[in-house]
Each structure stands twice: as structure tokens, then as C-alpha cells.
Amino acid sequence: MHRLLQLLFVGILAYLAYSFWQKDTGLPLLPVIGKGLCSTPLGWKLGYLDPAFNLTETEATAAISQAAQMWNQAFGRTLLQQDPQGFVIDFRFDARQQQLLKQRLLSRNLNRYDQAIEPGRENLPQQFAALQQQIDSFNLQTAQLQQQIAAFKPDAPNAASERAQLERRQRELKQEADWLEQQRQQLVRDQDYLNETIKQRNALLTEAGPAAISGPFEVGLMKIRGQERLMTIYAFGSQQDLVATLAHEFGHAFGVEHTSAEDSIMYHSLSTQQAMLTAVDIAALQSQCGF
Numbered sequence: 001m002h003r004l005l006q007l008l009f010v011g012i013l014a015y016l017a018y019s020f021w022q023k024d025t026g027l028p029l030l031p032v033i034g035k036g037l038c039s040t041p042l043g044w045k046l047g048y049l050d051p052a053f054n055l056t057e058t059e060a061t062a063a064i065s066q067a068a069q070m071w072n073q074a075f076g077r078t079l080l081q082q083d084p085q086g087f088v089i090d091f092r093f094d095a096r097q098q099q100l101l102k103q104r105l106l107s108r109n110l111n112r113y114d115q116a117i118e119p120g121r122e123n124l125p126q127q128f129a130a131l132q133q134q135i136d137s138f139n140l141q142t143a144q145l146q147q148q149i150a151a152f153k154p155d156a157p158n159a160a161s162e163r164a165q166l167e168r169r170q171r172e173l174k175q176e177a178d179w180l181e182q183q184r185q186q187l188v189r190d191q192d193y194l195n196e197t198i199k200q201r202n203a204l205l206t207e208a209g210p211a212a213i214s215g216p217f218e219v220g221l222m223k224i225r226g227q228e229r230l231m232t233i234y235a236f237g238s239q240q241d242l243v244a245t246l247a248h249e250f251g252h253a254f255g256v257e258h259t260s261a262e263d264s265i266m267y268h269s270l271s272t273q274q275a276m277l278t279a280v281d282i283a284a285l286q287s288q289c290g291f
């Protein structure tokens with residue numbers, strides 16, 4: 001038992017050292033590789049594929065090939081190729097994947113709330129204002145009718161027809177009052193629904209806590225020690241994400257550093273804008289390879 005504890009402790013220390021090292025290697029400690037690097041294809045092979053990702057070897061290999069092809073096609077030459085002697089690409093499952101999926105789910109749900117909230121937020125104030133105008137006009141007409149009723153003389157010669165007219169007007173206004181009340185109730189229901197939806201949205205956000213919305217974390221890592229390379233994929237929310245992350249790490253494999261253009265594959269964090277290599281990415285590798 002004691003021994004096990006000790007082992008665990010050593011394990012934890014090793015893990016801490018390892019994770020520190022990981023963090024520390026955000027950017028490759030490359031010797032200046034220069035021209036030699038891009039003149040022969042860089043080989044890769046699929047290493048450990050954690051079953052928790054629910055990805056077959058064929059699917060993982062296809063995603064890696066697709067990412068490699070992005071670079072190959074951009075340069076019209078084979079820079080990367082599958083090779084049994086190549087460097088290893090591992091898929092390691094940890095809390096990051098779960099957090100990523102949680103984030104995706106949260107943002108999808110927030111998006112649904114926002115889509116429900118937006119039209120009401122835009123239209124309801126106008127609808128209330130329009131109804132208020134109708135109510136004002138109704139009140140004016142009611143006041144006029146009351147004046148006419150007050151001025152009504154039962155003894156006048158045309159009293160009977162005037163009475164009939166006033167009564168008809170009274171019925172019309174009663175109908176309009178009912179209609180306006182229906183409109184008002186409908187708008188109040190819409191407003192209640194809107195308020196409730198906003199409340200639910202905020203509750204969801206609060207419930208998710210800061211962890212779920214905390215900034216980007218590392219979803220892939222390229223470690224380079226001298227000539228040795230190891231790529232690890234930790235998390236991806238979609239096929240497109242995975243290919244973009246693999247392409248990004250391939251860029252690091254060549255020693256390309258992060259770019260500041262948000263739509264470029266080599267931007268430091270993953271975004272939905274990243275679909276293909278941009279001129280910025282291509283220029284970065286060109287200058288790294290010296291061609």
C-alpha cells in the first residue's frame with residue numbers, strides 16, 4: 001500500500017514535470033533547420049488512438065492525410081507523407097476533450113436561446129408602441145362618444161335615430177376595446193416568454209460556470225527535440241477542427257511559428273474561420289524552408 005502511494009506520488013511528480021515541460025514547449029526548440037528541412041518529405045504515422053475519441057484508424061489517418069495534403073497542395077510538392085518510419089501522431093484523450101464538447105454544447109444552446117430572443121427584443125418595443133397609439137386613438141374616440149352622449153337630447157325630434165346611431169357607435173367601440181385587449185394580452189405573453197427565455201439563457205451560463213467558457217486551451221501539441229518529433233492531439237469538436245489542428249501542428253513540425261492573422265491555420269487558437277491555409281501560412285513556411 002505504502003509502495004503504491006509512493007509510486008503514485010512519483011507518478012504525480014512525473015506528470016507535473018511532464019505538463020510543465022509541455023507548457024514550456026509551446027514553440028519548438030528548433031535548431032535553425034534551414035533548407036534541408038523541406039527538401040525531403042517529412043514522414044508521419046498514426047500512433048496511439050484513444051478509443052474514447054470514437055474515431056477509427058481509417059478516419060484518423062484520413063484526417064491526418066487531409067491536413068498533410070493542405071501543405072502539399074499549397075506548395076505543389078510532397079512536404080509530408082505517411083511513413084512507417086515517420087514521427088508519431090498520438091490521439092490522447094483527457095479532460096480537454098470533455099471540456100471542449102461541453103463548450104460546444106453550451107455555445108450551441110446559447111445560440112438557440114439567442115435566436116429565440118433576438119426577434120422579440122427587436123420587435124416587441126415597436127409592437128407595444130404601435131398598440132399604445134391604437135389605445136390612445138381609441139380613448140379619444142371614447143371621449144368623443146361620451147361627449148355626444150352627454151349632449152344627447154331625448155326630447156329632440158330626431159332623438160330615436162340619434163340614439164340608434166350612438167348605440168351602434170358604442171357597440172363598435174366595445175368590439176374595438178375587446179380586440180385591443182386581446183392584442184395587449186398577446187404582447188404581454190410574448191414579453192413574458194422573452195423574459196423567461198432571457199432568464200433561462202443567463203441561468204445556463206451561470207450554471208456552466210467560468211470553466212465552461214474559459215478561453216482556449218491547447219488542443220494539439222507538437223514537441224520537437226533535435227530531430228525527434230511527437231505530435232499529440234488532445235481535443236477536437238468536429239472533423240473540420242481536427243483537420244485544422246493537425247494542419248496547424250504540421251506547420252509547427254516544420255518550425256513555423258504562430259501568425260497574427262486570425263483566419264490563418266497558424267493563428268494561435270482555433271476558430272471556425274480556419275478552413276484552409278492562407279497566404280500568411282504559406283509565406284511563413286516559405287521563409288522557414290528558404291524557398
Ligand SMILES: [Zn+2]
Nearest residue numbers: 248252258268
Ligand atoms: Zn500552435
